Amino acid sequence: MKIAVVAPSNPLSREAADQVQAIARARGDCELLVHPQCFLSNGHFAGSDGERLAALLEVMANPSVDAVWFARGGYGSNRIAEAAVRDVPQAARSKLFMGYSDTGFLLAALHKANLSVAHGPMPQDAIRDGGESAVGRALDWLVGRDQASLEPRLRPPAMAFNLTVLSKLLGTVLEPDFTGVELLVEEVSEHHYRIDRLMFHVTASANVRSAARIRLGRASDIPPNDPDFGADEQAIAAYWCEQAGIEMGESADIGHDSANKVVPFGAQTG
């Protein structure tokens, strides 16, 4: 199968691209088409908004591409997400789109446009500690819908977002309907007080309150709170879920790390 890699946020590193290509070649069950746009650089981004959007629309419209794999997060997919789904080509409807972190803006928009999307590891994860297993897990899902790649306690329909991305989706045209959805969230590099502020904001939403439950994944690389916040991220999430009358489910096996599992959006699990 053919998997196109585009970078709607930050550029992919050459090192990660080489490693993920080597992994794919060794498997022999897929061909990675790493779009040259992945290596463009324009200020913060992997090329201008126009360049990133054009690459994405090109692979969406390409009938020989079976899946679109977002190269990495960072920041910037929100700037092209609305335009990406304005006129969805028919060829996009049979593809699976995968990413996480900042690309959650795009996952939300594509899901809302009735395309098939999943939260899961990305090519740039290849250079993490244990990155080969993350890439392998993502490819196992993209190529063969391997159930072993899935978050193990998933009760679909589900969605997964970085907590900051979820907060910034609310009230925008990208915001999906969370009614009855198991909502998994994870965070990275945010202080406990910021996680508290994010949970305050997210759980205030009537749409989020219509979710079946919230499950917190890993919050990693938390900078020291000075003084100590007084509660950890699981206690913070539980507090705000209780305030909002939202069920708090068990911890989720997702996060900014190589153990990050796949969460297909919606009712799909295969």
Added chain:
Amino acid sequence: MKIAVVAPSNPLSREAADQVQAIARARGDCELLVHPQCFLSNGHFAGSDGERLAALLEVMANPSVDAVWFARGGYGSNRIAEAAVRDVPQAARSKLFMGYSDTGFLLAALHKANLSVAHGPMPQDAIRDGGESAVGRALDWLVGRDQASLEPRLRPPAMAFNLTVLSKLLGTVLEPDFTGVELLVEEVSEHHYRIDRLMFHVTASANVRSAARIRLGRASDIPPNDPDFGADEQAIAAYWCEQAGIEMGESADIGHDSANKVVPFGAQTG
């Protein structure tokens, strides 16, 4: 006049309290009642939610208090803001409330409850470079409604918020009506990519789009964006205002610094 100081977010430092008391005594036109709650500590906060709320409700209900001055920002006023306005005592209706930064959550709630609020310097600002002038400006407004304290190009009705606080207000019960309002925003210690993400979020709101205009104050202590973002904060704000069809007004003389000016909420300028 009597001005009560309470800390709805982080604790006030003894050093700042001493300096601001000395400034008030030297003026001779006001008495500062620094509530002991200002020096409590409970994890991140100046006392538990209950302690911070109780101190605020106590000074709101005290008929001998003419104004309530929030000691400092940090984080936490959102946790007590909804409860603070649940049953507003009559004595609170003749008082002015002042603060900025994190206390914007409370300013929004109090304004929405038809109380008189203003964005302006806080006691903790006393220990900034030039902090004496910031404290003097705040007291000139609280005591005498000195027009020289005002943001100089204000076209009321106006409101002023920290950009992050504004983003986190949206969709919550604290969110005020921005229709026809000149909306001043400022930020501190956020990367350019985060300012871009905040402006994306804030300008997507139909309520914010109903504002008369947005004016950006200072965005200070911006950590280096690696690589350089490619646009500064004024260009970022102008971009998102244009995308959203919001008028971008001239730069605003507010920010996390000693030059921070007073912005009364609503139509009041005296």
